[in-house]
Amino acid sequence: TTFEMDAKHGTDYHERFKKFLIYVQQNDLVVDGCMTDARGDRSKSPGQQPDPDAYLHVVEKREDGIVVRGCKLHQTGMINSHEILVMPNNALKEDEQEWAVCFAVPTDAPGMLYVYGRQSCDTRKLEDNKIDVGNINFGGQEVMTIFNNVFVPWERVFMNGETDFSTTLVERFAGYHRQSYGGCKVGTGDTLIGAVKAITDYNGASKASHVKDKIVEMCHLNETLFACGIACSAAGRKTAAGNYLIDLLLANICKQNVTRFPYEIARIAQDLAGGLLVTQPSAQDYDNPEIGPLVKKYTQAADDSEKRQRMLRYIENLTMGCGAVGYLTESMHGAGSPQAQRIMISRLIDLQHRKDLAEKLCGIQENHDIDWK
Structure with missing residues (x-):
């Protein structure tokens, strides 16, 4: 996607992303793919929300990077990860550029907050005898991930306003x-x-x-x-x-x-x-x-x-x-x-294509040229 954005808009997102990818691979890092926003009123798009923070968005642009604010929900394994790769949640309108943002930040970046979700039977893990937990050695977690005015340097920004590529x-x-x-x-x-x-x-x-x-x-x-x-x-x-x-x-x-x-x-x-x-x-x-x-x-x-x-x-x-x-x-x-x-x-x-196949077999489209693959 960054390759295609660069081809259309003359940006340099692809090189930025490749450098990030190489860094992740060389250091054997875990990256959380972060997409689902809080979303607020489901009948309204990001730009129509009473609270613009309902969808993560850019709140400030600087010479050295951007500042973002918002929340991503349902993030499985987030607190096990080294890096966060943030993406838009959904299709965006042309005037919703501040929500068309993709970037990477370390999980311990300043302004990052994590609220641990509850799970059924989770307090069994606090008991002395662990047999009632069921899976004694392994588990998982989901967290509310809050971006409270988090700074992202330009070299880690992979989309910034390109609403035509959000979908x-x-x-x-x-x-x-x-x-x-x-x-x-x-x-x-x-x-x-x-x-x-x-x-x-x-x-x-x-x-x-x-x-x-x-x-x-x-x-x-x-x-x-x-x-x-x-x-x-x-x-x-x-x-x-x-x-x-x-x-x-x-x-x-x-x-x-x-x-x-x-x-x-x-x-x-x-x-x-x-x-x-x-x-x-x-x-x-x-x-x-x-x-x-x-x-x-x-x-x-x-x-x-x-x-x-x-x-x-x-x-x-x-x-x-x-x-x-x-x-x-x-x-x-x-x-x-x-x-x-x-x-x-x-x-x-x-x-x-499926209709054409059926009509051809039934003699309805005798002269229709069909790709049978």
Whole structure:
């Protein structure tokens, strides 16, 4: 996108961005892709908002750089990152130039504020016994990221007022993000499928035909997502700038499936896990010297009760606890909510070509020249 902006407007954004990219690669840095604004009144564009800070924007231009103010929401992994790459949230009108800004800043830049979001069951992490957390060693976070008059030097500014490229940048970033969900959500799904296989073994139910069939369905859904991720990557094309762009139509198909399949996988997981998934006593009860032995006695099935205890907590974590933030709700809204993909699919799909094919086959367009590819 910077390459195309330079070609049209005579700017030098592409060289600036390449220097930033090389710096990131040489230092092995983590970069947060920062797009979603607070947005205020959804019926109004950035320039129509009562509070202009509802969308991050430029509030001052200096000889050595710009000053920005605003807020980006839902930033997963932000406080694990070294750098922030900020982009516009949506298409912009010609007179909304102050919101057409793309830049990079370190996460510890002066004026950066982070407000940590709550997650379901998050206070379990504060308890002495960590078994009830579910995923004992790993987790994630989302933060409200506030830019409180943050200075950005010109060499780190990659768009400044080019409203005609805001839509292109948003669609391409969203496309890459939607492609990536064909990998990351699938990896999480693999662990959930493994947990369901384990719990059915522990329960002594893994040989039942309906249990096997439901696990096959989980695998089918999960691998379908992976196939979508691979497809939009394999069907990508080289751009004039020299990098490769994924197939945007297939990337949106991938993410549309991601808004649905993890929920069905989670439903089957809860089905096969059984009611103890949500009625299980706490880890403190298991460890209690008086009632602990009784709890273990009556929660034991075909295998050790602690194995069952730990695996049920992991399934709980992914389907309704802290892990569900990333596996379920993020699958719905991350990289754009479902309707955003449907809009892109409607733009990118060639329905007229499909109609022409059908009419040709039916003899309605005998002389119509059709590309059968």
